[in-house]
Amino acid sequence: MNGAVSESPRPRASPRRPALQIAGVWKAYGPTQALRDLSLALRPGRVSALLGSNGSGKSTLIRILAGVEQADRGWLEIAGERYSADSVSPDVARAAGLHVVHQERSIFPQLCVAENLAIGTGFATGRGGRIRWGELNRRAAEVLERFEIAARPEQQLASLSPSGQTMVAIARALQHQEGARDGILILDEPTASLPVQEVDRLLAALRRYAAAGQTILFVTHRLPEVRAIADDVMVLRDGRLVGELTGPDLDEGEMVDLLVGTSTVQRAAAPAARAAAAPFLAVDHAAGGSARDVTMTAAPGEVVGLAGLLGSGRSSVLKLLCGAVPLRAGRITLDGRAFAPRHPSDAIRAGIAYIPEDRIGDAAFPAMDVTENASALVLSDYWRNGRLRHSEERRDARDVMGSFDVRAPSETAPFGALSGGNQQKLVLARSLRRGPKLLLLDEPTQGVDVGARAQLHGIIRDAVAAGAAAVIVSSDFDELEALCDRVVVLVGGAVGSELSGAELTAERVHRAAFAAGAGP
Amino acid sequence: MSTMTPAPVEAAPETRRGRSARSQLGALAEPYALVALLGVVVVFFSLWPETSETYPTVANIQAVVGNQSVLGIAALAALVPLAVGQFDLSVGAVLGLSSVFSASVMASGAPIPVAVLVGIGIGVAAGLVNGAIVTVLKVNSIIATLGTATVIAGIVTLKTEGGSIIEGIPLSLTDFGSGNTFGVPRTALVLAGVALAAYYVLEHTPFGRYLLSVGTNARAAHLVGLKVDRLLLASFVIAGGLAGAAGVLQVARGGGANPGVGESFTLPALAAAFLSAAAIKPGRYNVGGTLVAIFFLAALNSGLNLAGAEAYVSDWVNGVALIAGIALASALGRGRAAWARDEGPSEEERSQ
Numbered sequence: 051m052n053g054a055v056s057e058s059p060r061p062r063a064s065p066r067r068p069a070l071q072i073a074g075v076w077k078a079y080g081p082t083q084a085l086r087d088l089s090l091a092l093r094p095g096r097v098s099a100l101l102g103s104n105g106s107g108k109s110t111l112i113r114i115l116a117g118v119e120q121a122d123r124g125w126l127e128i129a130g131e132r133y134s135a136d137s138v139s140p141d142v143a144r145a146a147g148l149h150v151v152h153q154e155r156s157i158f159p160q161l162c163v164a165e166n167l168a169i170g171t172g173f174a175t176g177r178g179g180r181i182r183w184g185e186l187n188r189r190a191a192e193v194l195e196r197f198e199i200a201a202r203p204e205q206q207l208a209s210l211s212p213s214g215q216t217m218v219a220i221a222r223a224l225q226h227q228e229g230a231r232d233g234i235l236i237l238d239e240p241t242a243s244l245p246v247q248e249v250d251r252l253l254a255a256l257r258r259y260a261a262a263g264q265t266i267l268f269v270t271h272r273l274p275e276v277r278a279i280a281d282d283v284m285v286l287r288d289g290r291l292v293g294e295l296t297g298p299d300l301d302e303g304e305m306v307d308l309l310v311g312t313s314t315v316q317r318a319a320a321p322a323a324r325a326a327a328a329p330f331l332a333v334d335h336a337a338g339g340s341a342r343d344v345t346m347t348a349a350p351g352e353v354v355g356l357a358g359l360l361g362s363g364r365s366s367v368l369k370l371l372c373g374a375v376p377l378r379a380g381r382i383t384l385d386g387r388a389f390a391p392r393h394p395s396d397a398i399r400a401g402i403a404y405i406p407e408d409r410i411g412d413a414a415f416p417a418m419d420v421t422e423n424a425s426a427l428v429l430s431d432y433w434r435n436g437r438l439r440h441s442e443e444r445r446d447a448r449d450v451m452g453s454f455d456v457r458a459p460s461e462t463a464p465f466g467a468l469s470g471g472n473q474q475k476l477v478l479a480r481s482l483r484r485g486p487k488l489l490l491l492d493e494p495t496q497g498v499d500v501g502a503r504a505q506l507h508g509i510i511r512d513a514v515a516a517g518a519a520a521v522i523v524s525s526d527f528d529e530l531e532a533l534c535d536r537v538v539v540l541v542g543g544a545v546g547s548e549l550s551g552a553e554l555t556a557e558r559v560h561r562a563a564f565a566a567g568a569g570p
Numbered sequence: 571m572s573t574m575t576p577a578p579v580e581a582a583p584e585t586r587r588g589r590s591a592r593s594q595l596g597a598l599a600e601p602y603a604l605v606a607l608l609g610v611v612v613v614f615f616s617l618w619p620e621t622s623e624t625y626p627t628v629a630n631i632q633a634v635v636g637n638q639s640v641l642g643i644a645a646l647a648a649l650v651p652l653a654v655g656q657f658d659l660s661v662g663a664v665l666g667l668s669s670v671f672s673a674s675v676m677a678s679g680a681p682i683p684v685a686v687l688v689g690i691g692i693g694v695a696a697g698l699v700n701g702a703i704v705t706v707l708k709v710n711s712i713i714a715t716l717g718t719a720t721v722i723a724g725i726v727t728l729k730t731e732g733g734s735i736i737e738g739i740p741l742s743l744t745d746f747g748s749g750n751t752f753g754v755p756r757t758a759l760v761l762a763g764v765a766l767a768a769y770y771v772l773e774h775t776p777f778g779r780y781l782l783s784v785g786t787n788a789r790a791a792h793l794v795g796l797k798v799d800r801l802l803l804a805s806f807v808i809a810g811g812l813a814g815a816a817g818v819l820q821v822a823r824g825g826g827a828n829p830g831v832g833e834s835f836t837l838p839a840l841a842a843a844f845l846s847a848a849a850i851k852p853g854r855y856n857v858g859g860t861l862v863a864i865f866f867l868a869a870l871n872s873g874l875n876l877a878g879a880e881a882y883v884s885d886w887v888n889g890v891a892l893i894a895g896i897a898l899a900s901a902l903g904r905g906r907a908a909w910a911r912d913e914g915p916s917e918e919e920r921s922q
Contacts, residue, residue, distance in 0.1 A: 395797070404793060412789050427794055430776055
């Protein structure tokens with residue numbers, strides 16, 4: 051077997067032997083230590099839930115187990131076979147019986163169920179390489195029956211329910227296992243995008259597979275699901291295993307304690323209560339995108355945080371406000387006047403600046419230069435007497451680079467040549483050139499280094515001190531604690547709670563996001 | 571989130587400096603590589619004994635420059651939709667349609683200005699149809715314009731029944747098409763005017779910048795408040811209008827309208843528009859680069875022609891140029907976008 055470090059004797063038939071043992075795994079990304087001496091074990095035939103917040107290292111671990119990334123140090127042991135964790139490739143992982151299923155990434159909605167099952171593992175072919183449909187469908191029918199999936203082989207995958215599609219993806223991963231005990235099924239947030247009744251169907255199916263002896267590692271954010279399905283719970287924080295719980299009777303409170311840890315950083319004195327300025331922005335029972343019922347306000351000089359788990363609707367709120375997603379229900383007022391943007395240009399005219407989460411995909415013109423990016427929102431200012439004032443435009447771009455510390459070789463360097471932090475400073479500075487009254491920031495410091503992050507916070511604070519209101523979405527709850535006057539916590543598209551003053555700590559935000567994590 | 575960034579931000583600038591230092595010379599030479607190549611072609615055919623008698627003569631230069639004017643305007647027509655990231659494969663067909671209808675209007679005795687307006691108007695109408703198919707019906711522009719080009723070819727056949735229109739074209743127009751002013755072909759003056767206008771619109775107006783922004787990143791353009799669909803529609807209308815104008819010029823140059831002439835322009839026009847991203851302003855479709863590309867291909871084809879090469883050789887040249895242009899444009903574009911992708915949000919961040 052490839053990648054095996056040492057040949058161990060065949061596994062003894064001991065039920066206590068772990069199905070998967072991970073020991074001393076380290077992984078760094080540049081200066082960031084994602085996993086620190088991580089060790090854990092999965093017991094065979096059980097469902098283990100892997101919990102962890104953003105940056106806890108759980109995605110890194112899944113990637114290492116999938117062979118997509120290699121660890122710096124450490125080893126894995128699967129069914130008695132030992133592998134060096136720095137040499138596991140996707141092929142080795144598969145051969146060793148690690149089956150990682152990513153929701154939505156590995157299915158082909160346009161193809162039929164039988165094709166989905168055969169893709170990647172081989173089609174039954176006859177002479178001349180033609181697909182033997184009869185054989186293919188017969189095999190698929192067998193697999194569907196074995197995994198108790200209510201579907202026909204020739205049915206188009208898109209016509210299945212979302213949970214059915216996930217089950218097909220699982221069945222594809224597991225179909226060639228000799229017996230249920232051989233492999234480990236790793237599910238990376240399989241329920242993140244499923245409606246609630248679909249979640250139940252999927253969990254029921256997983257319970258059946260586990261009862262048949264399948265070892266399952268289940269990654270999720272939703273604690274009630276963990277309680278419903280997991281036998282064992284492992285919690286990661288800062289790249290380490292910080293706690294293990296064993297069911298039955300898993301306690302959600304205990305899980306949250308482990309997830310959050312005890313906050314050692316005390317909140318600096320709460321900012322002096324601001325004079326209650328009339329809110330500039332008022333959102334009243336708004337719905338649109340994944341937001342179902344959101345009511346919130348933001349006043350000039352105030353920074354309001356929006357927290358929540360993936361899919362809680364936090365980004366949707368910003369998109370509603372900036373005109374990128376239509377308002378389905380409810381009402382928005384700006385400065386006391388009804389506001390219903392139909393296009394981002396309406397929001398920009400109304401004094402709203404939106405900084406999207408995906409800098410490259412949604413905000414930047416990577417092939418254009420720094421100057422052109424810097425003036426994207428104010429270009430008409432340079433259009434005088436029938437021509438664009440290019441030299442003035444470049445001079446102002448240099449000024450922007452100077453005052454916001456955007457480091458680039460020159461103002462004519464392509465935007466793409468800037469580092470992430472400088473790109474983000476430029477995108478933010480670009481919006482501020484219009485003197486916005488409301489800043490909407492989606493993950494403003496994601497993927498930037500510590501120095502740039504502090505600078506970005508400074509830029510936001512300055513804009514707010516100058517009288518703007520700001521709404522910030524961040525999955526980094528420490529950032530929300532540091533930056534915000536109030537934090538609105540969204541749960542399943544609606545406001546779960548609101549924290550301010552001494553209550554506003556990363557830990558409380560964290561608990562609020564999870565505690566109500568009962569799903570939609 | 572920032573604690574899990576796989577892209578090591580600190581390390582990146584250093585590799586960047588190293589890379590850019592190595593390619594500094596290349597970056598300086600890049601805008602003028604095609605210009606230099608044009609020079610090499612001209613010098614070669616001027617010195618090569620086979621063609622040194624005929625190639626560097628005033629008559630040949632006038633012929634080459636004059637003949638390229640129609641193609642030049644067609645290439646500028648193709649350039650505008652390319653700037654917004656769309657293909658217009660109907661420029662040749664629209665050119666042919668315009669030349670047939672404007673010639674037939676003139677043949678029936680209408681004054682020249684009316685015929686010019688008919689030609690341009692037909693082009694604008696065709697552009698509106700293309701633009702509407704792309705923006706309203708959301709059909710991929712390659713498919714949309716391939717479809718309209720085919721329909722237009724049918725209209726031309728219906729109108730002409732396969733025959734050329736050569737009778738009744740006013741002499742003043744054909745004189746314009748074949749005459750020179752101070753030794754410069756008059757059609758070339760028209761091309762110069764159109765090119766100047768296109769350069770002005772693309773480089774010196776907010777509208778032009780908006781077109782290029784949409785071509786670079788349509789999602790970001792939408793979020794900075796641009797009306798993307800309107801800009802797409804406008805680009806097809808401009809392309810149609812320019813192709814229509816080229817059609818009228820073709821009547822002047824050729825002294826009539828040949829129903830089969832239009833399609834032969836599409837491929838070289840697109841090839842030149844694509845090659846423009848490899849010259850003058852590398853990585854960006856631009857007017858100067860388009861002209862350089864046109865005359866590079868013309869100088870090469872003319873030389874081969876005078877050397878006695880078979881006609882099919884110029885087909886090879888145009889075909890290879892189209893592919894080379896696209897390959898170069900995407901390679902240069904990749905070089906620029908690669909920086910961006912290196913720094914983009916990782917899977918990790920998005921899945922969190």
